[in-house]
Each structure stands twice: as structure tokens, then as C-alpha cells.
Amino acid sequence: MKKWIYSLAFGAFGIITTEFGVIGILPVLAKEFNVSIDTAGWLLSAFALTVAVSSPFITAFTAKINRKLLMCLVLGAFVLSNLLSAFSPNFTVLMIARVLPAFLHPLFWNISLAIAFKEGGAKAVSTVMTGLSIATVLGVPITTYAAEYFNNWQASFFLSSVISLIAFLGLLFFVPSLPAEKGQESQGQSHVLKNPQLWLNLLSTILTLAAMFSSYGYLAAYLEKVSHMNGAQISMMLLLFGGMGILGNWIAGIALSKNIKLSARSFFVLLIGIQLLAYFFGSIFIPMVIILSLWGLVHTGGFLVPNIRTTRNIPHNALEFVNSLLTSSYNIGISLGATLGGIVIARYGVQAVVWMSIALLALTFGISFISLERKESETTEKEAADEVENPVMIME
Structure with missing residues (x-):
């Protein structure tokens, strides 16, 4: 290289x-x-x-x-x-x-x-x-x-x-x-667009990122208003969140390489649980530090799950095209999440923002049980796992 x-x-x-x-x-x-x-x-x-x-x-x-x-x-x-x-x-x-x-x-x-x-x-x-x-x-x-x-x-x-x-x-x-x-011109693009599972996966990607950023986008405000932390403490908490995210990225890659569906659903459930803890214990300093560590650990899985789930059955000659759609979906989700989180904060206060994230995560969790894949394009979990050998390269 x-x-x-x-x-x-x-x-x-x-x-x-x-x-x-x-x-x-x-x-x-x-x-x-x-x-x-x-x-x-x-x-x-x-x-x-x-x-x-x-x-x-x-x-x-x-x-x-x-x-x-x-x-x-x-x-x-x-x-x-x-x-x-x-x-x-x-x-x-x-x-x-x-x-x-x-x-x-x-x-x-x-x-x-x-x-x-x-x-x-x-x-x-x-x-x-x-x-x-x-x-x-x-x-x-x-x-x-x-x-x-x-x-x-x-x-x-x-x-x-x-x-x-x-x-x-x-x-x-x-x-x-x-x-x-x-x-x-990329070959196979028109064929890929006819796959209903692709569109379902892109919708799920948007909802996943919206769920993540409806609360994470206002994390500093949450720590200031709910956890009553000062600027220096918020900086340290964000650094802790990020450091745990690096570890979480590695763990998520290993988990996804073994079982994509189970790992994806576990991500939704864990993040819901963590944000419930943030709602009920976010005003107490020490518990919030622990909650933030777990939040950062799980959060980065949301970048990997949609990519691996969406690209695992895509022909190689259409991967670049599909990744461009994923880029749009990621950013639509980020924008949607920040907007919905802002609406909740304006009406109900910062502490209530986690409920928007929880609702979106629950919806995406339900969608994960829907499959529109055609039998001829199905792959085994073992084959799909091979696509996760290097999870970082398909992160966006």
C-alpha cells in the first residue's frame, strides 16, 4: 500500500x-x-x-x-x-x-x-x-x-x-x-434497485441513524441540564464516550461476523435499555458515568449494523452504487434524528429526548424481523459473515 x-x-x-x-x-x-x-x-x-x-x-x-x-x-x-x-x-x-x-x-x-x-x-x-x-x-x-x-x-x-x-x-x-x-456506467445498478430488501434495509438504516442521533446529537445538552455537569466534565464524558466507542467498534465487528441478525437485534435492545437507564438515573453523577461508558460501547455498532446488513448480498459490481445510497441514508437519518430530537426538547425538555430514540429503535427492531429477500439471492449466515472480515472498510 x-x-x-x-x-x-x-x-x-x-x-x-x-x-x-x-x-x-x-x-x-x-x-x-x-x-x-x-x-x-x-x-x-x-x-x-x-x-x-x-x-x-x-x-x-x-x-x-x-x-x-x-x-x-x-x-x-x-x-x-x-x-x-x-x-x-x-x-x-x-x-x-x-x-x-x-x-x-x-x-x-x-x-x-x-x-x-x-x-x-x-x-x-x-x-x-x-x-x-x-x-x-x-x-x-x-x-x-x-x-x-x-x-x-x-x-x-x-x-x-x-x-x-x-x-x-x-x-x-x-x-x-x-x-x-x-x-x-456501473453494471447491475438497475437490477439492484428492483430488490425490495434493499429499500427495506435503506429505510432501516435511516431509522437507525435517526434513533442514534436524536439523543446523541444533544448529549452535551443532556449532560449539562440533566446531569448538571460543567464544561470540563462534559469534555471528559465525551472523551470517555468516544474511547469506549473504539472498543465497541471492535466488539461489534466480532459479533456481526458470527451472527448478523442476532447482533443487529441485540444492538437495538441494548441501546434501548441504556437510554432507559439514562432517563431514570441520568441526574446522578456516578451512575451516569457508568451509563455513558455503556452507551459509547454500544453506540458505534449503529454504524456497522446497517452497512453489513445492506451490503452482504449486493453484487460486487453494484457495491459502490449501493454505498452511495447508504451515504445518503446515513445523513438523512442524522438530519431526521437531530430534527426530531430538537422537537421533543422544545416541547418536553432535554430529559425526554431519549424517548424519541427509544421509539425509533423499537420500530427498527420490529422491522428487523421482516424479510423481503428473494430465495435466489439468499446467503447463509456463514457467507454473510465473510463480508464482515474487515468491518471498518464498509463503515460508510
Whole structure:
């Protein structure tokens, strides 16, 4: 594998840190710009919704442009957007600064994963996706800590900008020129779209991510209002959550490799149980620390379960196409979850937000017992498990 693939992995870390980094400082931004916490939540949901809408189209519109140039453009846009966010005079400007780079967000994934597979196969793809997995569990606590350490919410965006700048320089100086290849239409796409199980899996993916982010998107606010933690304690709790998430990602991969259906259903049940505990014991400091550890441990399974469940029976020549649909589904789910969570908070308060997550998890758990797969496309659990040998590479 070529060493410059690590530059792509760091780029992945940068753009995901920008996407999720606002989660830890939503309460601070709500106070700074005098908006409600549910309105501040649109900084996450609007970003995700923009990615979901642009994902199926943006790569096709730029098919003839040098791939290195495009990836540098994406990271450059993220550097500038974070700087604009840091100097935003009002909430409207901050929202614009968040949404504009989101249109380019899918470009990086579509290009970097395709290039990585071409240059180094599954190992290279796994390396790039490692940047994503680390960002999803560490991006939030480090940006939250930056804001707390400097006692300034702007520090969070400055840190995200520096990360994206380092990734930009890595691409610029270490990645060779990558001329665009003549486009070739994917075969088997129309056949895949006729499979009703695919659409059921995509719906389940949306609901799963909506369930996760309806509560996780407001975790900092929950810890502040319900658990009565200060900024430093919240930063430590988010770091604990992320650290346990890394362990949980590894455990989920092992479990899914043995039995996909059982592991998926166990994920839903466990996350429901943990959020019930958060509702009843979230106001007590020590129990909440333990609950957060378990929450982080289980939470990352929600990134793996939908991907493995959806892609296990997809022909190889249609995997890239299906992954693009999954990218949209993930971000639709994130946006939907943040929106629904905000509505619950506005009407019933922060503590009640877990009930929205529980309801969505219960619905998705019920859907897991529905199968629309055709007999000719069915695979055994053993065959499906083989697809999970390297779970990180199909994380998004």
C-alpha cells in the first residue's frame, strides 16, 4: 500500500470532525447566538441533509476533473468554512458557513475510497475508513475540549480548520496527480434497485441513524441540564464516550461476523435499555458515568449494523452504487434524528429526548424481523459473515 493513502485517511478525519464537532458545543452556541437548543441542532441536521441530497449527484457533475484537485478543493473549502464559522457574527452566517462545504462533502468519500481501492485494495480502503471511525468517536471530545480549554467556542472551529489544513497540505505535497478516468456506467445498478430488501434495509438504516442521533446529537445538552455537569466534565464524558466507542467498534465487528441478525437485534435492545437507564438515573453523577461508558460501547455498532446488513448480498459490481445510497441514508437519518430530537426538547425538555430514540429503535427492531429477500439471492449466515472480515472498510 502506498504511504500517501494515509493522507486520505487524515482528510477523512478532518471532514468528519467538522461535521460532528458541533455536537459538544451546541449548548454554548445556543447561548452565544441567543437561540434555542433545538434551533442550534440544525447546525448538525442541515449539514447532514445537504450531504444526503448532494451525494448521488455531485460526483457525476465533476467526473472529468482531476481527482487530486477535487479532494484538495474539498479540504480547502472545509478550512475556509471553519474559519468563517469561527468569525460568524450571527447564527445565520454560522449556518451558511456550515451548509456550503457540505455540498462537497460526498466528493471526498467517493473519490478517496475509489482511489484507495485502486491503489491498495481492501487494506487501503480500510486505512481511509479508519480516519472516519476515529473521527466519529474522538472528533467531538477534542473540539469540545478545545472550546473549554480556551474558554472560547471559536477555538473548536479553529481546531477543525487546522486539522483540515494539515490534511490539505498532506494531499497537496504527498498525493500524486490523479487524472480523471473516462466514466463507465456501473453494471447491475438497475437490477439492484428492483430488490425490495434493499429499500427495506435503506429505510432501516435511516431509522437507525435517526434513533442514534436524536439523543446523541444533544448529549452535551443532556449532560449539562440533566446531569448538571460543567464544561470540563462534559469534555471528559465525551472523551470517555468516544474511547469506549473504539472498543465497541471492535466488539461489534466480532459479533456481526458470527451472527448478523442476532447482533443487529441485540444492538437495538441494548441501546434501548441504556437510554432507559439514562432517563431514570441520568441526574446522578456516578451512575451516569457508568451509563455513558455503556452507551459509547454500544453506540458505534449503529454504524456497522446497517452497512453489513445492506451490503452482504449486493453484487460486487453494484457495491459502490449501493454505498452511495447508504451515504445518503446515513445523513438523512442524522438530519431526521437531530430534527426530531430538537422537537421533543422544545416541547418536553432535554430529559425526554431519549424517548424519541427509544421509539425509533423499537420500530427498527420490529422491522428487523421482516424479510423481503428473494430465495435466489439468499446467503447463509456463514457467507454473510465473510463480508464482515474487515468491518471498518464498509463503515460508510
